[in-house]
Amino acid sequence: MLSYAFRRVLGAIPIALIAITACFFILRAAPGGPFDGERALPPQIMDNLRAYYNLDKSLFEQYFIYVGGVLRGDFGPSMSYQDFSVSELLAIGLPFSLMLGLVAFVVATSVGILAGMISAVNQNKWPDFSVIFVVMIGLIVPNFLMANLLQLLLGVYWNWLPVRGYVPGSIPHLIMPILILSLPQAARVARLMRGSMIEVLGTNYVRTARAKGLGARLVLARHAIKPALLPVVSYLGPALSGLLTGSLVVEQVFALPGIGKYFISAALARDYGIVLGTTVLYMGVILLLNLIVDILYAYLDPKVRYR
Template structure:
């Protein structure tokens, strides 16, 4: 198991290297730039600014220096925010995005998994059809449509919940953006949980337990739940990836002071250090989430230990 974890970590480092390389050269190919604004900057001033940040050097030399700095833990300086360190920007903004993402994934699991279990337990009933219909609606509607609708209905018209802003200690500010991010993942989780539970319910050991007179509730909780959740658990890693990447847009909709604002502005201005820092951060989180998901899957299904 330890060998497999180290192998996955090595693969993750390779993925981060590829992410950095692609991000660096793609940003450099953008027509925009940190010093290309609507108000023209004198050429001699722009030349000095580019020399200060090393942008006057050949592209491969810039790439080599950025890679060496990253390996030493230096994310560089922002080109847009007057030389602020990228690590400082991330440390100030990321806790908000992380809290929002964690609340959203918890809501997705809390809604999706019980809904899928209930649908499997009541197979081919109105409960099953209704739950899967709701799941399909949740899958079809994108989060950037759900967000404004929730903000308008519950924030502006009904004035039940705040539609803008953020407070780390006030759950009222979390509900609408977390629901927006979590509903689509909850829909997928409900369908995967239903499929996994139905497959487990059709196994021979379940029929044996029923023949022995074991109650349906005990069969569901003690015999089927662990194996039936394996497909849903395998999806949690990609779901977390979808949530944290989707939060960049949702933060703009709900005016949340997370990394989303900095990331979008950095793309508009070609601020490569900030873009690279955010991409590598989210890439690292996705890799760690997938590793944790694999470990949880092995715990739920001991048969996987022999194949890893």
């Protein structure tokens, strides 16, 4: 298993390099620059800024300088936040973004698995139809629209929860963001769990267990849940990465102190360092999560053997 994990890490290096290269050149090809504004800077100041951030060099020289810095763990200075490096800004916002994404991940996974099991056990009955209705709402309505609706209802009209901002240690400020993040992922997990559980409940070994007189709870606990989780586990890596990247928009909508605050403003200001640094950071998280999911899949499915 360790050798397999090592090979997966080595195989991820070319993918990471391709992603960094694509993001670097796409960002540079976008119109505008970090120092373009309504009021043009004097030529001497512009030349000094371009020299300081290596923008006076050719595009390929800039690329190799950036990749060399990334290999050393240096994402360069920020072009829009004075006296801050990209690594410092990411270190400030990352703990909150990770906390928000991980809590939403636990909520979405738990609710999705439970809802999928209830829907599968009660196939074509009213609990099944109710779960499908909620799932469709979570999949159809975009995050930003659902966030605005909840802000209007729960925050403005009913005054149950704070609408924006964050006070350290305040749980009410996190309820709406976590709900918005977890709802679509819980809907997808519920769909996967429902389909997988229905398939497992129709297998021969489950019917044999029922014929031997085992109760419905024992059949689910001993024979159905573990194989039914295989498609869900395969999805958990992309789900968590989707929650972490999706939190960028949610953090901006709710004015939360995560990476999203820096990423959105940096994208609008053409701050190449923060945009690329955030992209590289989340790419590394996604690759790590996919590796963990592969290892968990081998644990759950005894037929899988990595050699």
